[in-house]
Amino acid sequence: MTVELRSDNAASVSPAILEAMTAVNSGSALAYGGDEVTAALESRVREVFEHPTARVFPVLSGTAANALSLSALTPPWGSVVCHETAHILGSEGGATSFLSGGAVMTGIAGEGYKMAADALQAHLDGVRWGDPHHSQPTVLSLTSPSDYGTVYSVPEISELTGIAKTRDLRVHLDGARFANAVVATGATPADLTWRAGVDVLSLGATKNGALSAEAIVCFSDAPADELVYRTKRSGHVTSKMRYQSAQLLAYLTDDLWLRNARNANDRMAELAAGLVEAGVRITNSVDANLAWVDLPDETADRLDAAGVLFYRLDGRVRFVTSWETTSEDVDTVLAVLRDALT
Ligand SMILES: Cc1ncc(COP(=O)(O)O)c(C=O)c1O
Known part of the structure; x- marks a missing residue:
């Protein structure tokens, strides 16, 4: 036993996801995301997130989703502000710094493995803005659920993104277990993300039944326009993308x-x-x-x-x-x- x-x-792969991969396994399809399954995935994401212009980039791992998302949100001299226990800071081998060309990550304290609003405010107040000797905070990255299984409520996310936006930071959400956060809060995917100020979401699937697929979901065009190139040069535009997209489409179908x-x-x-x-x-x-x-x-x-x-x-x-x-x-x-x- x-x-x-x-x-x-x-865990293994949900049968429905394997069946979806088998179902798309007939005939040819345009490569590199030019296929109908990938187009259907983008439509489905727009429905699920109630966002008519959201854009989706299937990638192969949660680390890639995070590091690519963040690289599209920060210049190389920026600092990505995250909780001191964030996966991007301690468990991804510096992937964000690598793919962003050198951005640093700055850990902020907070009870329950969640960033405290007053600690974020104090950090931003202490930055020497415009001083090139000092890393310039450019992105707020939250993780929900955190690696310690704690989940931000919608008001908690909104309060933090509100503080970040006063300094023009953009906002990323590491949702390697985003579905668990949706279920835990009972909030809609839209309320937990773009309506609460999130610009880019790393939408996990592999931990929750997929085989090898995660998605970067962009709620505005600027990071998406960069990701067109950044995903390619980092090797995440798979030629047979229909098989990645089929996993994600099945994942978001029938709940x-x-x-x-x-x-x-x-x-x-x-x-x-x-x-x-x-x-x-x-x-x-x-x-x-x-x-x-x-x-x-x-x-x-x-x-x-x-x-x-x-x-x-x-x-x-x-x-x-x-x-x-x-x-x-x-x-x-x-x-x-x-x-x-x-
Ligand atoms: C919160 C969180 N983010 C990102 C990742 C990275 O995912 P992957 O292992 O697919 O790169 C993990 C994986 O454990 C995680 O727990």
Whole structure:
């Protein structure tokens, strides 16, 4: 028996996505995104985001989506202001600096792994604007859900983007798990993004049931016009793009993305409730599909021995549920845990 709680990246691919890839696998189609599936994807994104001119760039990884988005939003001398635990800052090997030609990332503090409005304001107030010795903040990048499973509400996003816009910063949202944020907040995709001041979204899909596809969604033309070239020169304009687009189109069809994310969030809620009942301390607010918990080593060892797969990171145990986690999986983990703790 194994129960997979290491990462939603470890989950398999939703059958509907594989079927969609098979369905487009007949005959020829124009290469490099000139195909009908890619056009249909853009139309679907415009519907889902209630934005008639949104533009979409399918890419191959979340890191590429973030680094390319940000490179189209900042000049090389700019600074991308993000939370101090942001994935772009600590976990992407400097991809944003690389693809932007040298922009730096500046980590801002905030409780609950979310940027605090007063900390952002204080940072912007302390910048020597116009002084070339000082990196000039050009982009605000938020991550929701964060790597610690916490989700920004619409008012929280709006407050931060409002502060950023007073200094003409553009706004990026790392939505590697965006569907989980939509389900967690109950807000519309539009309210969580462009209506709250977001200019470019990294829309994740791979963690939530796709095979190898993420999308950059631009809500204005300026970054999109640059991305036409930036995606190509970084090797992200796949020749057989219809297969990337088919994944993303299936993902956004019949609410597959939301159904998958709802399963992940609901299973995590069940797990978190059981952990709390068993007296285990969870160190994050469990808003989506991640829990970071304090677990004695011996208890973690027992889970390990019972076939529960999870990571020990930063002195804590991390559990991540996915679109394919079942209630039986959760029950199994909780049974082993209760046994180990008594
Ligand atoms: C919040 C967040 N952003 C971006 C990424 C990057 O995605 P990828 O691993 O596909 O490059 C991850 C992956 O773990 C993530 O958790």
